[in-house]
Amino acid sequence: MIPKGIEDRYEVIRILQETAATAVLLVRYKPIGALRILKAIHKAHPDANSILSESNLLQGIKSSQIPTIFEVEDTEEIIYLVEEYVEGISLREYLSGTKLSIEKLLYIAIELCKIVETLHTAGSEPVLYRDMKPEHVFMEGDTVRLIDFGISIKKSESSNAKPLGTKGWAAPEQLKGDYLDERCDVYGVGKIIGFMQINSYAKDDFRIKQIVELATNSDISRRVKSITELKELLEDIQGDRVNDRVGKRHLEKRIAVIGGSHGVGTTRIAISLCRFFNKRKIDCYYKDNEKDTVRKIWMNLKNTKLQKGVLYHESFRGLFEYGEAVENQNPPIGLKVIDCGTNKSIPIGTDVVIYVTSGVPWQQHEEVPEWISNDGVYVISNFSDKISSVLLAKSLNKKVYRYPIVNRLDISKDEENVFSAIFKNERDFIIAKQ
């Protein structure tokens, strides 16, 4: 189905897709010899207006990463649209021959977020793209581009929009025909990031896994709230890597200490870890996510000092979480050790996880979290003998660090040895013995 009367301007190079009532053609624009895409649809087709709405939607959106629309014609029988031909290959094709580095993965993901951000902030109201999938993300050298706006809509039209989208890629609320907002595209971008992660060297990076989980949560209220927020989460990881290159390795790193169950010594280990870094002149702050540890230390220990929201006691530094009625404190810059108690959700922005388990018989059969095998996750077995540690290491297929028995408040030499052994593996925390 080739529209009549286009021959004087367009030469058909190839028919990319054709049905009885629709056609997508690769054409050459004769006056300047440039390749373009011509999409045509018969007026009798139920989706005939989709071409007009696509051109209306993209009008006024200024982005070099979205195809430019050159012409829309409404003839007696056919409506057709001529748009820029995007060269390059789709992300699916690209990944079939390339394994992504973490830097490249973050780059593509952030670029994609920027494109969607442009759509969400364009004109008088957000445009919802609704069709994110690897076939629609194009790699033109290093430039990431997004194509095919056939089912995109304005946000105000979402209540009447048909439940269109690709199964496995579109957000559940979109496929069900529920109310839609910008978070349907957050879901789509999250799926693309997950797809890229599988085909990357960052396959076991829990930070990216975590972002994917947050972005693709089927419960919309628990999903990342906007594409800008998603972009910032990715930029945080990217920022870490930029800092790595300029030598600020330990700044703003976060170590989460997570206990397998109650009473395994998570708090003790987190506090000792904080002391360990501070003794080595690396500013490190303990933060308690689950309990009131810092407050209790302040109330029960002598010789403590509170300054700018930080509790100081010998080599310990704890972040004091004040309520609203205390003047604002800027969080200090430095390494953060986060005591998560037994909460198995890794806090956002975590770089290293220390999982604490216990060797005592009544605490041994806890279920280990799925992320335990990931890179950057270290296992400490507390109150354990050599045999139980070896057995645990065998069952996890991972090195297990045996924690010494401690009976004093300050950090012992044996504890320091455990932390030294762990952090010598992390290139960002190269710590020499004092």
Added chain:
Amino acid sequence: MFFQRFLRMKEILLLLNNKIKKIENKVNKKVCVVGVSPNVGVTHLCISLANFMHSVLGKNVIYIELSNESQLLSVVGMKQILIGDILAYEYKGVRYVLSNDIDAIRNIMLRENAWFVVDMASLNEETRPIFNNCNNRIIIGSLRPWCQREYYEFIDKLGLLEYDMDQMTYIKTDTNKKTNIIASGLANYTKSTIKDLPIINDPFSLKEENFQELMDLIR
């Protein structure tokens, strides 16, 4: 030998004392503040204490203003809540009950698992049950030479010396050489130290430098 026994005994007594203090700390605090005369800063101190207890000590705090006409409503009255069937307000995590219904307030103090700060406009026979129900009573007054008599009369008239000395705190509003001398006389009379009123600019935005003084008042 005797000296060693004495030391051992002293150690045991200290341990016992610490244990008692720890248990006391676990009991919900009920602090009330009364002014010897109007405008000595009772409400200012009460708000500071309530905010300190909640925002620094992390306690669940109910502030009670025993007054017919509350000046606080315009500040804390944005969010209405109910405590049982009593109307209250929540602001920066502290719950405010602004009422002079003694029975309702006694009920709240009995029923709710919280720390209380009671701002008492006056101490009289009607409000005395609330005062008696508290385990930390703070009296604020001026010890300027022309005001000191009023402070003594207030203590005598209300029989404050009969209360457990550990549960009473006397505060003076001004600090200078003269008031310090007068304070030492009052300290002898009440058998307790006379503290200075903490200087707090904004009780809704406390500073770390205020924490120690506020902590001392509720210990």
